Amino acid sequence: xxxxxxxxxxxxxxxxxxxxxxVGVASASPPPPRPAIEINCTESMPWEKLQxxxxxxxxxxxxxxxxxxxxxxxxxxSRQYLFVQVGQDWRLASVLGDExxxxxxxxxxxxxxxxxxxxxxxxxxxxGNTGVFLERVTHICSAMAGCRAVVIxxxxxxxxxxxxxxRGELKNDADGVTVxxxxxxxxxxxxxx
Numbered sequence: 001x002x003x004x005x006x007x008x009x010x011x012x013x014x015x016x017x018x019x020x021x022x023v024g025v026a027s028a029s030p031p032p033p034r035p036a037i038e039i040n041c042t043e044s045m046p047w048e049k050l051q052x053x054x055x056x057x058x059x060x061x062x063x064x065x066x067x068x069x070x071x072x073x074x075x076x077x078s079r080q081y082l083f084v085q086v087g088q089d090w091r092l093a094s095v096l097g098d099e100x101x102x103x104x105x106x107x108x109x110x111x112x113x114x115x116x117x118x119x120x121x122x123x124x125x126x127x128g129n130t131g132v133f134l135e136r137v138t139h140i141c142s143a144m145a146g147c148r149a150v151v152i153x154x155x156x157x158x159x160x161x162x163x164x165x166x167r168g169e170l171k172n173d174a175d176g177v178t179v180x181x182x183x184x185x186x187x188x189x190x191x192x193x
Contacts (some may be wrong), residue, residue: 007163008012010061015134018175023111026145027105029042033093033100035057035058035075035077035079036057036058037053037054037057037058037073037075037079038081038092039097040053040056040057041053041054041057041092042091042092043088043091044086044089044090044091044143045089045091046088046089046090047085047090049165050083050090054064054073056073057083058073058076059077060076061074061075061163062074063072066102067103067106068085069084069085069117070083070084070085070103070106070119070141071090072081072096072099072101073101079095080095080096080097080098080099080101080137081094081095081096082095082096082101082119082121084117084119084139084141084142085117086114086116086117086142086143087175088184089143091146091147092147092148092151093119093139093141094137094147094149094158096141098125100123100125101122101137102121102122102123103120103121104117104118104120104121104122104136105118105119105120106120109140109172110143110172111140111142111172111176111177112176113124114143114144114145115142115143116141116142117141117142118138118139118140118147119138119139119141120136120137120138120152121137121138121139122134122135122137123136124133126155127158130158130159131156131157131158131159131163132156132157132191133154133155133156134149134153134154134155134156134157135151135153135154135155135190135193136152136153137149137150137151137152137156138150138152138170140177148177150170150177150178150179151166151168151179152168152169152170152179152181152187153166153167153168154166154186154190154193155190156189156190163186163187164185164186164187164188164189164190164191165185165190165192166181166182166185166191166193167181167182167188168180168181169181171172175176180181
């Protein structure tokens with residue numbers, strides 16, 4: 001027993017817990033701040049204004065033109081932003097996970113009573129040296145509702161054969177656009193997409 005009525009082991013354990021808590025608090029870092037482009041350049045605006053915004057907040061970003069109405073902005077910190085022209089203005093459609101996206105098609109449609117733009121992108125990611133992950137991502141963008149991305153197809157190929165797959169189709173009705181299809185052959189990669 002020590003002179004304060006507790007055992008030395010008990011006092012030592014309290015000191016250790018205090019140290020663990022103190023180290024845990026000191027090592028916890030705040031989440032990284034959102035990039036300036038995501039804060040300042042997301043509103044619908046004419047291309048010239050968007051270009052000025054990108055130049056102001058990420059000088060040196062590269063612009064990859066997928067079509068006259070679809071562009072990807074690759075920032076210096078390796079972020080990929082998909083911008084789509086809707087009417088006369090441009091808007092941020094999505095933050096892409098990598099640079100492995102290609103434009104398949106762009107078309108116009110009505111969502112409910114609102115005109116919208118449909119952008120279909122194919123996305124491929126190598127899975128080591130034995131496989132590949134493929135998906136088709138559709139972005140639906142309107143002037144009033146912004147943009148929404150949905151996966152309409154997903155396949156994982158390992159050693160030359162499909163080990164999981166999903167093929168859906170867009171259902172467009174008065175409530176909006178949804179994806180319908182059978183997901184029974186989806187696995188760890190395709191199920192949650």
